[in-house]
Amino acid sequence: MDQRLRHTRQFVGLVYVYAIVIPILTVHVVGKFLVEKNSLRVTSPESLKGVYDSAIGNFGVPQYGGVMAGTVIYPEAASNGCKDYTNFNISFKSTTGGGLPAIVLVDRGDCYFAFKVWNAQKSGAAAVLVADDRNEPLITMDSPEDSSSSASYVQNITIPSALIDRQFGDALKKAVSSGEMVNMYLDWRESLPHPDDRVEYEFWTNSNDECGQKCDRQTEFVKNFKGAAQILEQGGYTLFTPHYITWFCPHAFVLSKQCQSQCINHGRYCAPDPEQDFTQGYDGKDVVKENLRQLCVYKVATEMQKPWVWWDYVTDFQIRCPMKEQKYNEDCAQEVLWSLGLSLNSTHECMGDPEADEDNPILKAEQDSQVGHGSRGDVTMLPTLIINQRQYRGKLDKGAVLKALCSGFKETTEPPVCLSDGIETNECLTNNGGCWEDPKANVTACKDTFRGRICECPLVQGVQFLGDGYNNCTAFGLGRCNLDNGGCWQKTQNGSTFSACSATELSGCQCPSGFRGDGIQSCDDVDECKEGIACQCPECTCKNTWGSYDCQCQKGLLYIKEHDTCLREKASASRVSWVVALIVLAALAVAAVAGYIVYKYRLRSYMDSEIRAIMAQYMPLDSQGDVNQHLQEDA
Template structure:
């Protein structure tokens, strides 16, 4: 549920006197292979939706349509299709920024057969992250169905591509996500910034569905020691001048130290923000106690079961219901209560204080300001909150050749020779190296071989491997 928490952070801090944050734009590289005048490596910003191909690359040719250049309408209306013909490169749609949401541009491009979308900025500025729509516009069904990767490019680079295309040049591009996530060793460390609130509509439902679907994979990773997972929860503090206000009393615990927005955005009914803070704290304490007992993976069971058994709509978002779930998982309720402490006391809570400190960005990671947020090897994940997409991103965080078996499952090894002719992954268990950097000129099969060089139609070296050959 990508709640616009950045705005709320600023609301609190404006009351206090300032609004300071550091949002890091996660990027991947883009290499132009032709024409000669544009050959170079460029930066682009990864969109906060769709499915970036973490750990891999995608090669395609750029198309800038004569009509619907902002991609705000269906391309069926202007009778344009970007589907690749047999033997052709995948199509990357170049669209102009403006007039509609980034997500709608991507959706229209995907429906027209594009393999990826590049959005050219409309002003000269540093790259930004293309995000999902604001809350009131975030319920469109298509948002969860965007599967193509997206990238924002600078205005000057976009103008250069348009100029080359206007001269009749073919613009070929290699989108490369291999270094988007660090992969230093055999263990991946990742964080999931979440919330126990279930009253935010489609976004909350999407997050609950992700936790339920990803639970099995997450628990395998943790049980085998492949990953180190930590859940986190965002809170704010109430400025001293407003601690006695109705808003702070209903949204905060521990005398304004830890606050959350009202789940229904209505102070006169339902649950209050402080109820959310306490349940968030209970989930954080559950993880702490389970982790200390050597079973951190139980957090996934608790959060899944709590969402099913204790929803706000049934008036079961309570300590009593939570305790029943905790007991069913064999965890000591008393230890969790001790961790929670007294929400009315005028003292710091060690767990929530640590959570507030962790919200602030360090090193290459920016501040956490939206929910949910995944951080993998200290980089914020950009893309769809989907089991397959997230699993692929986590698997890209392992040092090459150290990926666990789960990373070789069908859900991760997408045969992109059959999907947009973009490349393919092969089973390492069958002694075949994963071909993540592969250009497919035709729907092809990959075979093990002792050595190979793949040459493009213009004779340039496109890909090389010691144990893979592509038969065209």
């Protein structure tokens, strides 16, 4: 009953993703199926301490990016997990608070892998390990083929599961059976690579909607995941690429009815008949053409710098152009293209001629992409997600897939959607994650990441905090006094404010003049009068104030603080000042009057001379000689 994936078999007679065997469709490469793993770390007993490999199950929800601690339980009375544990009065739920989650160990064989996990989940298991019953390399546990009996539980599995090898399984069973407590960590943090701040992922899908429950689940996933996918793509957080599997028809069968109905480009690109009936409904070549159109939609949308429009087209096409309503055709597809503002001509040119006896560059690239390279295995099943060149294992569900995508980001670079409720647990909310914090300034060294919290002194409003992040963080640089006064002492009293933080210093706290202390917790006022460091002149009397002091001289004397001395009487100095001021004002007034008199005299004399000169031209005057002399002088 085990669903072992065919990782050693060639693709000849390839098993179609919807469990339809199409003997004449094939590809021309040797299959390479890679088992995706997570690690187990046993912490007790001492004899089993160490790290072991396990193969992630292809169903349920693997905790990508996370770690789970638990205690191994081996129910010997129902060791194969093929029956409901309630029949044996077995429950894996902790009867007291604070107990570690139960990691249930079951034997392989007698029923589907997924059914074992489902039974354990119903009885309270947090995770399931299946011990292999033969000596062989690890394989991927697959879900059973679609049927009414299996569909009801496979999609409801929400816990992770993994296959372990026979030797490790026997060792675990022996330890548990002998009464030892076996504790371990299941670790998925390195199950997916997380090299940088962008995740690259592929979705291998198909436009066929008449393949039963798998098609229905795929359609539902695309509809539900669309919003998150577009947010990630528009924000530059991800690089998404859609893909479609195609097969080719062997040359000897190119002219057969089967190949002509299932293939385009003379047998080069094929898909199985949607209804598995060559006499009615849609043909495989209809599916290939729509797959090609959807690839071209992605290409055209990418050229428009809007690759996320692919999600709009696919969801709209699924709703508006279903096979059940006989709308799965080019006319309906063009209506969807037009409604989304996509160029019909560009899409048509991209698709090329499906009747041509030549390679189609788009579909040829798809067939090449199906072959695994490096750490990635071949793509043999639909739907398939590949994240950072690793095949995703688990349920095709929005939350589970988003969790896997988030585990592909380098720590601290995750987008906000990855740190939202339901995706990960914010460890900074409990006791600040054990990191340093300044609650007054609302500054913390706890930084939430998808894989857990880290304690790192922050950069706040351009001010960098330095320290170990756990016990201390100190503001450094200009502007630090604007953030909680740089962590220094500050106090206001009697309308005056004093601070131990200097805006000109890059770091440190120093009590201001008039205070003494550590500058952080306290600065105490210095009594300059009592300590004899102020008002030392014989005529002085001293009074201490907060942060300073006040000196007064004997009556009539003025205190000079810079020299700590008393000078002349205030009254005398005031009278002298007034006398000097009056003298200056009187002198200015006299000068002004004298100037005015001189000005008037000169003006009058000048006017008299001008008048006499004019009159002399019309009548003789006794002073004619004087006038002529005046005229000569003017000339």
